[in-house]
Amino acid sequence: MTIREAALFYGLSTSTIHNWLSTMPNIDKLLEQNNAGFKRYTGIHKATFYEILEAMQQHETQKTKPGRPSVLSLEAQILLALTYWREYRTLYHISMDFGIHESSASRVIRKVEYVLINSGKFELPKKLPSRVDDDINWSVVIVDATETFIERPKKTKETTIAARRNNTP
Numbered sequence: 001m002t003i004r005e006a007a008l009f010y011g012l013s014t015s016t017i018h019n020w021l022s023t024m025p026n027i028d029k030l031l032e033q034n035n036a037g038f039k040r041y042t043g044i045h046k047a048t049f050y051e052i053l054e055a056m057q058q059h060e061t062q063k064t065k066p067g068r069p070s071v072l073s074l075e076a077q078i079l080l081a082l083t084y085w086r087e088y089r090t091l092y093h094i095s096m097d098f099g100i101h102e103s104s105a106s107r108v109i110r111k112v113e114y115v116l117i118n119s120g121k122f123e124l125p126k127k128l129p130s131r132v133d134d135d136i137n138w139s140v141v142i143v144d145a146t147e148t149f150i151e152r153p154k155k156t157k158e159t160t161i162a163a164r165r166n167n168t169p
Contacts, residue, residue: 027075042079043086052078055119056112071100072108080105081112088145 030041038046056074060066070077080098083089084105095105116122 027073027079030079031075042082044082049078051121052112052116055121056115058119059115070108071104072098077108077112081109084109090147 030038031046033041035046038049042049044052053074056078060074072080076098080094083094083097084091091102091105091109095102098105100108
């Protein structure tokens with residue numbers, strides 16, 4: 001699809017589409033990298049990326065009511081989810097890189113997770129191996145870096161100190 005066709009399809013100006021494309025990560029350049037460079041950027045092997053892409057394509061063909069097409073290609077959607085999982089950046093920053101809204105980035109990540117879980121090809125082990133094995137390196141640190149809401153104390157009359165107004169001019 002050309003920039004002009006995309007502008008007509010999405011109802012945007014060609015300059016908006018061009019600006020959007022220039023902010024998005026260059027997926028073609030990333031896919032041209034060798035396996036080591038690709039894994040360094042995404043955290044997975046190229047073969048795994050193509051398996052995920054195949055699962056996404058299969059999911060897209062099985063849709064009965066496709067709805068509005070996504071602005072991002074399937075490769076970009078996968079890359080967005082991988083960026084979120086690997087770098088733990090906020091959805092705001094990732095959405096700015098991909099030229100979409102924060103809520104759209106969240107929907108894309110949930111969609112990729114849903115497709116991967118339902119494909120049956122991608123699973124984490126249910127149980128850790130027993131500690132009896134000597135060949136396993138157990139010096140791993142797991143950090144939970146999820147975003148959480150911080151509860152702030154409510155302001156009340158008892159906690160607020162009233163300023164004296166005698167000395168104010």
